[in-house]
Amino acid sequence: MAPKACALCQNAKAILKRPKTGQQICKDCFFYVFETEIHNTIMQANLFSRGDRVAIGASGGKDSTVLAYVLKTLNERYDYGLDLFLLSIDEGITGYRDDSLETVKRNQQQYSMPLKILSYDELYGWTMDRIVSQIGKKNNCTFCGVFRRQALDRGAAMLQYDIAETVLMNIMRGDIARLGRCTSIVTQGEDTIKRSKPFKYAYEKEIVMYAYFKKLDYFSTECIYSPDAYRGHARTFLKDLEAARPSAIIDIIHSGEAFEVREEIKATQKIQQTCKRCGYMSSNDLCKACTLLEGLERGMAASGITDRARKRLDAEGPAPENLRTIPFYQPPSGSPTVVVEATA
Amino acid sequence: MATTISLRIEFGGGLELLFSNERRHTITIPSVVPSDNNTKPPLDPSSNEVETKLADVEYLIYHLRDHLLQERAELFMENNTVRPGILVLINDTDWELEGEGEYVLKDNDEIVFISTLHGG
CATH class of the missing domain: 3.30.40 (Herpes Virus-1)
Structure with a gap:
């Protein structure tokens, strides 16, 4: 040819x-x-204002590596006036996260950006290795996902989901009420942390090609605890769809955006409040992370997963006084901090 | 015409884990191969029974699966080609611009396979 x-x-x-x-x-x-x-x-989408401090959630993976590189480039080219820094969460997964954190540390040097690492161990008193040794591999991604989201907010940052996958998973699970929330490009919480997703319309192929031609340094080992996770199936399914129809991912994002949720279904979504124990945003008295942590601490980890186990925990009486809790969440004040999500 | 061609192969994006955790390989393949992509029997040039073709990327994928891949072939190949989510570059050009599997390989070509499925 x-x-x-x-x-x-x-x-x-x-x-x-x-x-x-x-x-x-x-x-x-x-x-x-x-x-x-x-x-x-x-x-x-008006994602940033001059002077914003922008935390880039850095996993060492391709999406966040490309995001950090592109944001740094654009910040210089168009003079956004942003103060960029990398935020990494150490979930405590031996042989996986310790290796990918090395990639993030190299990115810190390569992009000359400050790096903050926050660990599950310091925040929750549990590493993922310990959680898996207690609960097994079946529901461990639930713990990791909930803990990571809070950890990133607490370090003023973002979660590392690919938005199309999240939308697809919510459709597959029939989780209508969440759809609106996960496609909105800027999610403004009640505090001053904004989550933004500048990769929303970029394709995974282009992200990988960009990283390849720019010779960016990223880490691509699958999490050792993830093979049974639901997202794995959604991801393979997406790739098959994309092979048959290249615009599949954009189409799914559009359908998520166009999805209108009827008022009566919206009404079943709970009103956002703050967690009575840790002050984090929550739909219930206790936020999901506090619920999961209480289950772990009381030796009934399943209580955060199933209603039946929750009832068993409740039957044992209220949480003991000396229960380990998450440090009280202080929403940032003063100049806004923006969290950036690397989404494909 | 040479009877074999030498190729530089590179794996990325986690795909190298299926290939002895080595990103770069140099391999030699016959320049004429069976049309059915059978990589196992040595081709007998004097035989007229086997239908042949010039070695192409489609054949290369079979060759890599049969001779270089160490584990989990289903993560590399599906329906006679690479699995969806694996990008292929021929001499640093998207294989979609080069005829994909039908591209006829030349001596010293560099073929890169990158998985987009790993990590976020």
């Missing part, structure tokens, strides 16, 4: 077919359009 010229500059050799448009473009034009589209998303 004869090499094709770039559809944009008509000059250099095309090296990539864009999934979104089918356009065949060269390396420099790819960098330019990829970065510019993220810039446009940031501008249109």
Whole structure:
């Protein structure tokens, strides 16, 4: 096959077919359009203001590595005036997170950005290794997901989900009420932490190609505890869909956005309040992390997972006075802190 | 025409875990191969019974599965091609621009396979 010229500059050799448009473009034009589209998303959705302190949740994985690199590039190119830093959560998974944290530490050097690492151990008194040794591999991702979300907020940051997968999982589980929440590009909490998702419309293929051509350093080992997780199935299913129809991911995001939830169903969503024990945002008296932690501490970890186990825990009486709790959550005050989610 | 071609192969994005945890490999394959992608029997040039073709990327995928892959073939191949979610680059160009599996390999070509399925 004869090499094709770039559809944009008509000059250099095309090296990539864009999934979104089918356009065949060269390396420099790819960098330019990829970065510019993220810039446009940031501008249109008003994600940041000058002077914002922006925490980039850094897992060492491809999404957050590309996100950190692109945000740093755009911050300099367009003079956003953002104060960027990397925030990593150490879940305490030997042979997985300790290795990926090494990648994050290299990113800190490569991008000259400050790095803060917050561990489950210091926050909750439990590592994932210990949690799995108590509860097994079946529901451990529930603990990890809930704990990570709070840990990132507590370190003023973000969670590392890919939004299309989250939308798809919620559709597959029939979890309608959550759909609206997970596709909104900026989620403004009741406090001053904003979550933003500048990758919302970027394709996974382009993220990986961008990392490859920029020779970015990322970590790509699957979590040792995740093979049984529900997200794994959603991810494989998405890839099969995408093979049959390249626009599948964007279509799913659009359908999530277009999903209107009838008022009576919305009414079953609980009103947001604050957790009576730790002060974090919650739909119940106790937030999910406090509920899970109490189960772990009282040796009945399943009480945070099933209603039946919860009733058994309640039957044993109220939580003991000396129960380990999560430090009280202080929403940030003063200049707003923005948390950025790397979403594909 | 040479009877074998030498190829540089690279795995990334976690795919290297299936290939002895080595990212870079150099392999040699025949320049003419069976049309049915059978990589096992040595091709007898004098035999007219086996239908042949020039070695292409489709054959290469079978070859890598049969001779280089160490574990879990289902994570690499599906329906006669790479599994959805694996990106392929031929000499640093998206294989979708090069005819995908039908691309005829040349000596010293570099083929890169990157999984997009791992990590977030």
